[in-house]
Amino acid sequence: MATIYSKTADGQNEIETRARRLTPRARSTLILVDGKRSAAELGKLVQQADETLQALLEAGLIEVVVTKSAPVKDTIPAPLAGGAPAAPAPASGMALVEFEATRRDAVRAINDLLGPEAETLALRMERATDADQLRIALERAVAYIANARGGGPAAQFAGKFLSNLQG
Template sequence: MPTIYAKTPAGLNEIETRARKLSPRLRSALILIDGKRSESELGKLVQQAEETLQALLEQGLIEAVATTSSKPPRDAGPASVPGPVSVPGPASVPGPASVPGGTAVLDVATTRREAVRAINELLGPEAEMLALKIERANDELALRAALERAVAYIANARGGGAAAQFTAKFLIGL
């Protein structure tokens, strides 16, 4: 069963500070680890994935947070992970939550996590600073500002179509 990895607090600190002066391969892999991608998915994105993941594990920058089966249960909710990371199954990503009065409320943590993943997939290692800004957003206003900045960067790097898709997925309704 494939393993899913997430950054530890030390890994998040390394992304911000570069204190350990990781090699470009290790740093790129650390950026791509988001608590959702399995080791097989990471293997498609990272050179020498097995050795790279092992090195990050040994340095305490990532940790295994879940294993996936080939078919996740349809009714399973998000799995809790110690710390700020939550790993939902592919079929169980929560949408906007209802509050008394019938209005929908954006799940900032879910949007933030999904946006970081989308940015990393669209831009790869170039997304590092954008991903950090999105990860730091603690409320809807800060998240909107970070996402708008990401849309401008995506439009410049990948074109208007990619930017429009990102906008439709993450900014409409925010």
């Protein structure tokens, strides 16, 4: 069974303020918790993942979102009665599902590329409520990736995610 965790409001606050002075391993794990990766996937990225996730859970910084053997994409709830979207429309011509998928995938990619260094960039992307805000965050990410990893990875990231927002 796959257990998926997401950050709580306290967890988001901890990333922004560092008020609890978490250990580097706990902080890195908290940053990597995105509501999409399973505990098994996190276990490949950090040492002692089970113990660290349990400690973050007990501290109220993360919560269990899904405990299933089904893929996460199959657990997305159906639209609310009345058909109202859960978030504002992202941009003209771009479907909400496509926007959310682009944002989610970009956050995962930046975390995979840069690890804990991507914290601020990932938070900006997660907070984006429309395509313009996401495009600005992605452009900053491309510049940061170019400085940290070089032009090749930056161009790949830009090609994959910025091209989705060009209309």
